[in-house]
Amino acid sequence: MSGLCLGFRLGVLLWLGSLVPLAQAQDTLPADHPLSALTQIQNAARTLDYAGITVYQQGRSLQAAQLVHWVDGSGERERFETLDGVPRECLRENRSEQCLYPDQRLVVHRTVGADHFPALLQADPGLISQHYEWRPALGTYRVAGRDCMVSELAARDTLRYSYRLCTDLENHLLLRTQTFDQHGHLVDQLAFSRLKLSPDIKPADMASRHDVQGWTVHQEIHRSVDLLAQGWRFALPPGFRPQAEITYQANAGQSVDQLVISDGLAAISIFVETFDPQRDQNLQEGSLRQGAINIYRMRLATYWLTAMGEVPAQTVRDVVHAAQYVSKTVR
Amino acid sequence: MEAHTPHDLDHLAPRDTDWEANISAWVDGEADLRAEELDNPYGRQVWDTYHLIGDVMRSADLAIRPSDRFYARLSAAVAAEPVVATSVAWWRRPAARQTFAGLAMAAAVASVVWVNWSALLGPQPVDTAPRLALATDVEPAPLTGTDVRLDGYMAAHRAMTGGAPIRQVAFDPMGQH
Numbered sequence: 001m002s003g004l005c006l007g008f009r010l011g012v013l014l015w016l017g018s019l020v021p022l023a024q025a026q027d028t029l030p031a032d033h034p035l036s037a038l039t040q041i042q043n044a045a046r047t048l049d050y051a052g053i054t055v056y057q058q059g060r061s062l063q064a065a066q067l068v069h070w071v072d073g074s075g076e077r078e079r080f081e082t083l084d085g086v087p088r089e090c091l092r093e094n095r096s097e098q099c100l101y102p103d104q105r106l107v108v109h110r111t112v113g114a115d116h117f118p119a120l121l122q123a124d125p126g127l128i129s130q131h132y133e134w135r136p137a138l139g140t141y142r143v144a145g146r147d148c149m150v151s152e153l154a155a156r157d158t159l160r161y162s163y164r165l166c167t168d169l170e171n172h173l174l175l176r177t178q179t180f181d182q183h184g185h186l187v188d189q190l191a192f193s194r195l196k197l198s199p200d201i202k203p204a205d206m207a208s209r210h211d212v213q214g215w216t217v218h219q220e221i222h223r224s225v226d227l228l229a230q231g232w233r234f235a236l237p238p239g240f241r242p243q244a245e246i247t248y249q250a251n252a253g254q255s256v257d258q259l260v261i262s263d264g265l266a267a268i269s270i271f272v273e274t275f276d277p278q279r280d281q282n283l284q285e286g287s288l289r290q291g292a293i294n295i296y297r298m299r300l301a302t303y304w305l306t307a308m309g310e311v312p313a314q315t316v317r318d319v320v321h322a323a324q325y326v327s328k329t330v331r
Numbered sequence: 332m333e334a335h336t337p338h339d340l341d342h343l344a345p346r347d348t349d350w351e352a353n354i355s356a357w358v359d360g361e362a363d364l365r366a367e368e369l370d371n372p373y374g375r376q377v378w379d380t381y382h383l384i385g386d387v388m389r390s391a392d393l394a395i396r397p398s399d400r401f402y403a404r405l406s407a408a409v410a411a412e413p414v415v416a417t418s419v420a421w422w423r424r425p426a427a428r429q430t431f432a433g434l435a436m437a438a439a440v441a442s443v444v445w446v447n448w449s450a451l452l453g454p455q456p457v458d459t460a461p462r463l464a465l466a467t468d469v470e471p472a473p474l475t476g477t478d479v480r481l482d483g484y485m486a487a488h489r490a491m492t493g494g495a496p497i498r499q500v501a502f503d504p505m506g507q508h
Contacts, residue, residue, distance in 0.1 A: 111490075112491075112493070113491040114492050116493030220490065243491075246491075248487065250480070256484075258491065262492070267492040269491060271487070273480075288481070290481075290485070293485070301416035306481075306484060308485070308488050
């Protein structure tokens, strides 16, 4: 009988183990690599000066934003401001960002871990070819008045979405990206609707038009955390690798642990928070979609486990269901 | 921020599968057998042990009625096992196999599975809070309200994976409700 118990446990471990081992990360790809175009997209987003209007569309919702990106002796600077709906403004200098929430008279300072559109990569581009098929040079198109080359990154399985990209013929800047699900339905898209390259940017263009005097300032402090030592074991979906493991104080004061994983293009955050019977009476388990982001929440032992990412619903569900917690008292 | 580099995080990823796990899974009908990995003395011993367990389970004549003290020791041993909370084990396993296992299996299930049964077995308490779909739904429910905690997660996810809310969806009916 105890042999069967062993078999039962090993059956669980098998599922955990049937995943590809970690590969050592590499930052860029050699020029002759088929995916070197992705590195070019990333470099263009980081090194060019540009100003324009971006449009994000998901379902029936549409949001335009103004984006100015500028590189000088001190590195990258970026100003992002939403033009529709609730006002938001973010100013970034290299990895440090401050976001303004005028409706709440709130300023949040944080360190950002990755780039956003028109950058594409979340992590090591070397991971990508195993799980996406690169289909380059499918034809030319025109976005924001500029000629661009259409290419696709087609997911090899249903754990992730596929992407169609249009990159500037002259400088490889990503002008438009479309996300598709496994049935070929459009999940969301993000594009420049207006773009000016090498604009004449004055320091005043990068300054906020809000006077933040008297606003609440919140500094988000992320500390690294060892989830393994806390007893957590995660089985990541094939192709996903850990990117960061941090803990932070949420607004309500409770501490939240966050593990970020990525397959190079898509990222998933796994949040771990202590279950509080008083506070969490109304919290539900289950799944939710917000935009292209799928969310899955479940209670495990005395914790809430929530996975969230730009991946299909089944993938966030699998991540949560595959997690294990080994009680501290017996470790 | 002192976030780890990817290489620092190797320990969080699953390790290469143990071949003992393969035998277990094959016996459970959940994986293909890799025969070449069994061809060593320890492998053959594990193979024989797993078959002996199967034979005893199928034929009561081969089984010995253990003493009450054995059950007491077994219970103590099970109690001393590390408590692993997971949701994978029971629902990935064919239900038929669970009926074989008797008390020891029940003890194992009790120590391994620690999910919120109420969400799976019974109706949810009625409340007015924003609701999520039941865990068994693969297709997500539409967003019907806001969840402060999920908003916080969303901001944290965005901060780690691309900063500014460039992919932010405004569920904004242009001021009309």
